[in-house]
Amino acid sequence: MGAYPKMSVDGRPSIMTTTRQQTLATLVARATALAPDAVALVGLGSQVTWQAVERHTAALASRLLSSGVRPGDRVAVARLKGHESFEAVHAILRAGATVVPIDPLAPPSIGRAVLADAGVRAVIGDARTVRALDPWSAVAHPLAAVVVTDQLPGCAVLDWQTVVGDESREDLPAVDPGDIAYIIYTSGSTGRPKGIVHTHRSAMAYAERAVAEYGLSTTDRLAGMSPLHVDMSTLELYAAPLACATVVIMSEFHLQFPASLTSRSAECGVTVWYTVPFVLRGVVEHGALDRRALPTLRAVLYGGEQYAGASLRQLMRLLPQVSVVNVYGPAEVNACTHHHITDPSVVGDHVPIGKPWDGADVRVVDERGEAVPPGMSGELWVSTPTVMDRYWGLDDLTRQRLRSRADRPSWYATGDIVVQDVDGRLWFEGRRDHQVKVRGARLELEAIERVLTDAPDVVHAVAASAGSHGDASHIVAAVVLRDGATPDTPKLRRWCADRLQVVAVPQRILYLSTMPVMGSGKVDRATVRALLRDSMVESEVQS
Amino acid sequence: MTTSTEGAATLQRDLLAFVNGQLSLDSSVPILGDTDLLLTGLIDSMGAFEIVAWIRHTTGVDIDPIHIVIENFRTVERIVALVDRLRSEPH
Numbered sequence: 001m002g003a004y005p006k007m008s009v010d011g012r013p014s015i016m017t018t019t020r021q022q023t024l025a026t027l028v029a030r031a032t033a034l035a036p037d038a039v040a041l042v043g044l045g046s047q048v049t050w051q052a053v054e055r056h057t058a059a060l061a062s063r064l065l066s067s068g069v070r071p072g073d074r075v076a077v078a079r080l081k082g083h084e085s086f087e088a089v090h091a092i093l094r095a096g097a098t099v100v101p102i103d104p105l106a107p108p109s110i111g112r113a114v115l116a117d118a119g120v121r122a123v124i125g126d127a128r129t130v131r132a133l134d135p136w137s138a139v140a141h142p143l144a145a146v147v148v149t150d151q152l153p154g155c156a157v158l159d160w161q162t163v164v165g166d167e168s169r170e171d172l173p174a175v176d177p178g179d180i181a182y183i184i185y186t187s188g189s190t191g192r193p194k195g196i197v198h199t200h201r202s203a204m205a206y207a208e209r210a211v212a213e214y215g216l217s218t219t220d221r222l223a224g225m226s227p228l229h230v231d232m233s234t235l236e237l238y239a240a241p242l243a244c245a246t247v248v249i250m251s252e253f254h255l256q257f258p259a260s261l262t263s264r265s266a267e268c269g270v271t272v273w274y275t276v277p278f279v280l281r282g283v284v285e286h287g288a289l290d291r292r293a294l295p296t297l298r299a300v301l302y303g304g305e306q307y308a309g310a311s312l313r314q315l316m317r318l319l320p321q322v323s324v325v326n327v328y329g330p331a332e333v334n335a336c337t338h339h340h341i342t343d344p345s346v347v348g349d350h351v352p353i354g355k356p357w358d359g360a361d362v363r364v365v366d367e368r369g370e371a372v373p374p375g376m377s378g379e380l381w382v383s384t385p386t387v388m389d390r391y392w393g394l395d396d397l398t399r400q401r402l403r404s405r406a407d408r409p410s411w412y413a414t415g416d417i418v419v420q421d422v423d424g425r426l427w428f429e430g431r432r433d434h435q436v437k438v439r440g441a442r443l444e445l446e447a448i449e450r451v452l453t454d455a456p457d458v459v460h461a462v463a464a465s466a467g468s469h470g471d472a473s474h475i476v477a478a479v480v481l482r483d484g485a486t487p488d489t490p491k492l493r494r495w496c497a498d499r500l501q502v503v504a505v506p507q508r509i510l511y512l513s514t515m516p517v518m519g520s521g522k523v524d525r526a527t528v529r530a531l532l533r534d535s536m537v538e539s540e541v542q543s
Numbered sequence: 544m545t546t547s548t549e550g551a552a553t554l555q556r557d558l559l560a561f562v563n564g565q566l567s568l569d570s571s572v573p574i575l576g577d578t579d580l581l582l583t584g585l586i587d588s589m590g591a592f593e594i595v596a597w598i599r600h601t602t603g604v605d606i607d608p609i610h611i612v613i614e615n616f617r618t619v620e621r622i623v624a625l626v627d628r629l630r631s632e633p634h
Contacts, residue, residue, distance in 0.1 A: 128582065253581050253613045256591060260612040286592070286608040473589070490570065497568035505568060 023200035024207075025093045025175040027241040028054050035218060035244045042221070042248040042268050043083030050244070053087055056164040058172070060091035060147070063163045064122055065170040068144035071096030074118040074183065077228055078102040078111060078125030078133055081251050084149045084160060085228055088124040089182075089237055093200075096173040097121075099182040100195075101228035104129040105252060106501045112138040114185045114193050118392065124160075127152035177201035183392050184231050184331050187504070189434065189444040191451075195392030196231075196331050205359070205385035206334040207238040213338060213357055214272065214299060214325070216243035221296070222272045223265060224249045225279070230440070231331035232304065235274050255279050258287035262294065269296040274327075276440025277307035277471060284311050289318040303327035303335070305437035306428060308471050309349040316344035328353035328428070331442070332388045332401070332412050336360040337426055352425040353418070360384035363411065364420050369403065377429055380418045381411040388412070434525070436465040438472045441503045448496070448504050452477055455495045457485035460515040462528040463506065477506040478528050480515050487511045510535050550630070554602065555623045561597050562619060566590050576620040581613070591616050598622075604629050 022030070031040065032054040040050040048056075069075060075092040077099060079085045092099045100118045102111040104126070115123070115138040122145040123135045130148055149160040181200045188194035216222065222240050224247040226232035240247045248268040254261045255275070262283060265273070280302055283289065300315070300322050307326070316324060323342050329335035339354025341347060356362045363371055364378035372378040381403065387410060390398040403411045417429045434445040445463045452461035460480040467473035481487065489509045496505040510532060516524040555576060562574050574580070580590070594616070595606050604626050615625045 251613075256581070257611060257613050257616065259608050259610070260614075263612065286611055288607075288609040291609065494569050494571075502568070 022204060023093075023175045023177055023179070024090075024181050024203055024238055025096065025172075025200065027207075027238060028057050028090045028094070031241045031244045038218065038244060039246045040241070041083040041086055041224075042246060044081075044249055044251055046083065048083050048087075053083075053090070056087045057091040057094055058169060059164045059166045060087065060124075061094040061172055062168060062170040063147070063158065063166065064091065064095045064097065064145060065172075066168075067122065067158075069095055069097055069122050071173045071175070072098065072179070073121035073144075074098045074100045075122045075124065076100045076102050076115055076118070076120045076135070078104055078123055078129040078135075079149060080104050080126060080129070081224065081228070081249055082149070083249060086224070086237065086247065086249070087164070088147075089228070090241075092124070093175070093181060094172050096175050096179065098180045101182070101184065101233070102129070102133065103227060103229040103501065105227075107498055108132040108134070109499060110187075110193070110501065114195075115139055117185075117193050117195060118183055122146065124149075126150055130155075130157070175200060177204065180389065184229065186331065186442050187444050187447050187501075189446040191447055194394065194397070197389045197392050198334075199389050202386050202388060203234060203238055203334075206234055207242045209357055209359060209386065210235055210239040210335065211243045214239075214301065216240065216245050216272070218244045220245035220271045221248050221269050222246070222274070223261075223270045225255060225261075225273060225275045227252060230304075231334060232274060232276075232440075234334055235301075256282075258282040258285070262287040262289060262292050265297065266292055266294055270294070271296050272299045272301065273297065274301040274303075276304040277302055277311070278305075278439035278473070280307065280315055281311045281471065284314045284318065287318075294319060295321070297322055299323050299325065301325045301327050303329065304440040304442075305472070307351060309347045309351060311471075312341075312351065313344045313347050316341070316347070326351050326353060328426070329382075329386075330412075330414055330416070332414075333360075333382050333384050334386045336382045336384050336386065337362065339425065350427065352421070352427045354426065355424055356382075356384075360386070362420075362426065364418055364426075374420045374422050374424075377417055377419050379432055380414045380416045380426065382414060383411045436472060436475075438465050438467075438475060439503050441501060443475070443501075443504050448475060448477070448500060448506070451496055451499045452479055452492070452506075455492055457481045458492070460523060462515065462523060462525055462532070464529040464532045466507075466533060474507040475504055476508045476510070476532050478510045478512050478515075478532050480512050551623050551627045554626060555619060557601065558594070558597070558619055558623060562594070566593060574619065576623075577618050579617055580619070581617060594622065598626060602626060602630075 032050040036051040037049050039047050040053045041048045075097045077088045089099050111133045115135055124147045127148050127150045147158045177200045181198055181203045183195040183197050185193045185195050222245050224236035236247045248270050326339040327335050328337045337354045337356050339352050361383040363381040366372050366378055401413050415432045418426045420426050436443050448463040449461045452458055458479050459482050463477045465472035466476045516527045518524045599605050
């Protein structure tokens, strides 16, 4: 692990020495002071300098405050990616409010549940997403403001262009490192959305560590690849401005079209990618890298799930100049362990999640919370300044996951089962619960099973992740229908598509006459999941 | 021999049938030639490559990855135009 990079700009003091008491709310202003005319964001159509980002975010923060948003209020960002989504996040932070990103491509019912759970006071979004969410009816209280970045006739909304061009300014509040910066939601196993609460302190700790770990600097052009509602977006949102690096915004669709991603990366001189293995596998198979060099790309960071060694080796042969980092860390801690890879020949079928980065401490523990020796499986606990503050409104769950011990004030119990080898490297083995990662999305199988069981005619349901080459690429399900009901897979998938993210909708459904049960009478999930794997493999071979 | 226009019309009809019948998650919202396939979320992120495989199977046209980009796959009409262009290119 290297020292902090020297990033003195124009003889000013090094950025890292000035951030001790800083918050996310000061990031844009500081980057503007250091590099006013540098390109902050390469949007999808236009470029924006730090000076312009500063002006836009100050104007938008002022308008939020003058509309009645108070420090501590939650404000949703409900928009496809663009320079506006980045600016919306920083305007909310500068107003002392809390950012709540909404997935603009998920069914509106999911976004509305998040708006209600967070009790948002304002929304910044695009017309399409805002119309679908209907935020006015999603929360119990009146909204202070809804700002849209395009036209939404017939609704009481503020126009983005008018707002960010406004010269009037409010006094922006002082923000404390202990204030809540953002809440990132995951699906949760109970059907209720689960909000992960980060303070300015925990988010800044992440941004500082990330800048140091990856050597981000003013010369970097970081691809902004993560959807905002996914925790990986914290690198582009907070670490990039801390380093005064440029963010090259990628749309949600660049992740689905590998050749679009490689083409834009080449055109814009991107130096760093941070994404999920699903996207990298797409790049290897469909990115046209045999005919398109990416000479500026120096680092590929990946995380969110395991990446099969064979595809990783191919990627490294296609991009020989690139160093690769396997980044591990649930959204609750942003990131905590790393495995740096420079030589594809040492990549085996499995890749370790590596060792903790500076400031993070890990324990591998048994059921009683006692450390297990190297080579033994156990649950990974992490103690780090980047850890979340709590789950929003879920005190019992917070107490279950944030454990106090005498030696450290809090350990986050990840629920991930790992093994530590004799060299201190950690290897991911699986989960304690029914959470899976599919195409980088964190899904709760119990939540999918609940939606299936709520469908007409369905009595029992068991869901599982499936895929080839050891990578989970989709969800499959086994269901038992009530007597006399006829299987209708398209109808059942539609039912799911109205209630779940697309990636969580079962691609294939197996119909069983009864569900195997264990002695206790509970559904024997392990047996059903094995059955699912076997039957799906067969049906794939046959088709 | 069919003309390019006739071939394109047939392909568009068949592709729409495939997309609506096999790929779409919501048959209550029919996908038309100019429906934005990406924004509607009716097709998931694997959908583009299923369409590519279907085109290879149906027409024998193997779409080079370099052409599998956002601009060419936003709508069924654009996909058909791409295939038409690739078919008429000399090999």
